[in-house]
Amino acid sequence: MNKNALIAAMKSSIFDVLETMFFIPVDVVPAENQENEWVDECDMITIRLNFKGPASGFFVLAVPQALAMDVSSDFLGVAPAALTESHVTGTIKEMINMLAGNTLSHYDAAPPFDLDIPTTVLYEETSPSASYDRVLLPIQTPTGHMMLIVACNCLNSGS
Amino acid sequence: MAYNILIVDDSGPMRAVIKKVIRASGFNVGTFFEAANGIEALLVLNANRLDLVLTDYNMPEMNGLTLLRKMKCDDCMHAIPVILITTEGSHARIETFVSHGAAAYIKKPFTPEEIRKTLSKLLGEPGNEQECADSSNEVLDF
Numbered sequence: 001m002n003k004n005a006l007i008a009a010m011k012s013s014i015f016d017v018l019e020t021m022f023f024i025p026v027d028v029v030p031a032e033n034q035e036n037e038w039v040d041e042c043d044m045i046t047i048r049l050n051f052k053g054p055a056s057g058f059f060v061l062a063v064p065q066a067l068a069m070d071v072s073s074d075f076l077g078v079a080p081a082a083l084t085e086s087h088v089t090g091t092i093k094e095m096i097n098m099l100a101g102n103t104l105s106h107y108d109a110a111p112p113f114d115l116d117i118p119t120t121v122l123y124e125e126t127s128p129s130a131s132y133d134r135v136l137l138p139i140q141t142p143t144g145h146m147m148l149i150v151a152c153n154c155l156n157s158g159s
Numbered sequence: 160m161a162y163n164i165l166i167v168d169d170s171g172p173m174r175a176v177i178k179k180v181i182r183a184s185g186f187n188v189g190t191f192f193e194a195a196n197g198i199e200a201l202l203v204l205n206a207n208r209l210d211l212v213l214t215d216y217n218m219p220e221m222n223g224l225t226l227l228r229k230m231k232c233d234d235c236m237h238a239i240p241v242i243l244i245t246t247e248g249s250h251a252r253i254e255t256f257v258s259h260g261a262a263a264y265i266k267k268p269f270t271p272e273e274i275r276k277t278l279s280k281l282l283g284e285p286g287n288e289q290e291c292a293d294s295s296n297e298v299l300d301f
Contacts (some may be wrong), residue, residue, distance in 0.1 A: 021268035076175055086171065094170040097217075098267045101246020105266075112249035115217050117169070 001055045001152050003135060006107055010137050010148060013102035018139070021098060022075055027140045045089060046123040047096045051104065053113035057152035059103070060126045061096040067144035068092055093118035099148060126151070161189030162282060163207065167200040167214035167226065168244070173267075177213060177244065177274070184275040185285030197221025201229060204236050211281065216245035216252070224259065231260045240281050244269070 011028050018024045045068045050058045063071070065088075072091040073080045096118050104113040126149060133155035137148045164181065166174045174193050181188060192207060194200035196218040203209070212230070216223040223243055230236040240262035247253075248266055256264055263277045279285070 017268045020270060072172070076172055077179060090170055090172040094173050097170070098246050101248065101267065105246075105248030112247070112252050115246070117217070117219055 001107070001155050003133075003155050006103070006150060006152070006155070007135055007137070009103045009106035010099075010135065010150060012106045013099050014137065014139055014148060016102055017095065017098045018141075022071060022095065024071065024074075024141050029138050029140055029145075044123050045092050046121050046126065047089070047092050047118050048121045048126060049096050049100050049118045050116035051100060051113050052116075053104075054108070055152050055154050057132055057150060057155075058126075059096055059100040060121075060123075060149040060151070061092060061099065061146065062123055062126075062149070063092055063095075063146040064144055067141065067146060070143050071095070089120055093120075103150070161187045162210040163190045163192065164188055165192040165194065165200060165203055165207075165209050165212045165214075167194045167197065167212065167218070167223065169195045169215065169218040171195075173215070180271045180274045181278065183271060184278065186278060186282060187285070197223065197226030197229070200226050204230070204233075204239070209239055211278075212239055212241045213244050214241060216243055216247045216256075224255065227256070227259050227261060242277060242281075 014026060014028055018026045043064050044062045045065060046060060046062045048058050048060050068088050068091070069080055069083055072078070072083055072088045075091050076087055078087060097115070100115055132151035132153055134149055134151045135155070139146050139148060166177050168174050168177070178191050192203045192209065194203050197214075198221045200212070200214065214223040214226055223245065227241050227243070230239060230241060241260070242263045242265060243256050243261050244265045244267060246267045253264055262281055265273055265277055275285070
């Protein structure tokens with residue numbers, strides 16, 4: 001996968017999904033060396049979604065608990081005090097499902113990618129490995145920030 | 160006429176949002192039924208009278224395309240219009256949905272207006288709903 005084209009697709013999908021479906025105004029900020037600054041592993045809901053097709057890898061969406069509850073409350077029209085864990089994780093899983101599908105469609109609409117089912121993981125399980133290159137995009141919202149990561153087994157920097 | 164609508168999606172939040180949007184659009188809904196995958200959907204379809212099915216594509220146990228194919232092979236279910244609501248956006252997948260008889264396709268993320276427009280094409284405008292047409296041999300523009 002071409003890294004620059006993937007980043008452009010991720011940005012398009014972030015704006016499309018979060019603003020259209022979740023009514024959240026967002027800004028995508030540069031991610032250089034900011035992972036440690038942006039991520040508090042003890043406080044995150046982290047969801048992973050694998051994909052395969054012309055390239056294979058996975059998406060990760062890491063959202064602070066408080067922001068996840070705000071987003072879920074607004075999305076479902078349920079008061080925060082009435083939210084269950086299922087409401088919140090279900091909402092974030094649906095968010096990553098749409099981000100992943102939209103990103104891959106923006107990247108290349110022709111060959112179909114297959115998406116797996118989103119699963120809850122620990123953020124540390126998404127650390128870089130020798131098998132995958134990663135792209136990290138911190139997403140700033142009015143009430144907090146979240147992180148979208150794409151890891152791929154054939155990411156190359158191209159024009 | 161009050162419509163009985165089945166929503167099939169493994170995401171509880173998404174089922175809740177779709178219901179909310181349809182209610183807000185003013186359609187005369189009798190009962191919403193829900194299922195988390197195609198297998199559950201078939202159980203619901205066998206036990207109830209449904210007028211419309213909205214289904215996701217990517218679900219565990221049985222995906223939306225397999226559900227669509229099974230419905231089209233069933234004498235009692237084949238005339239029920241099926242709308243795919245999914246993140247799947249590849250041209251090949253959309254063509255597959257159309258060729259298997261999907262009445263319409265809505266890509267996630269969607270606006271409430273997209274849901275309202277698609278349902279209006281199938282059911283008539285809210286407040287002026289018509290009898291569901293037999294769409295088994297008809298592919299609508301979407």
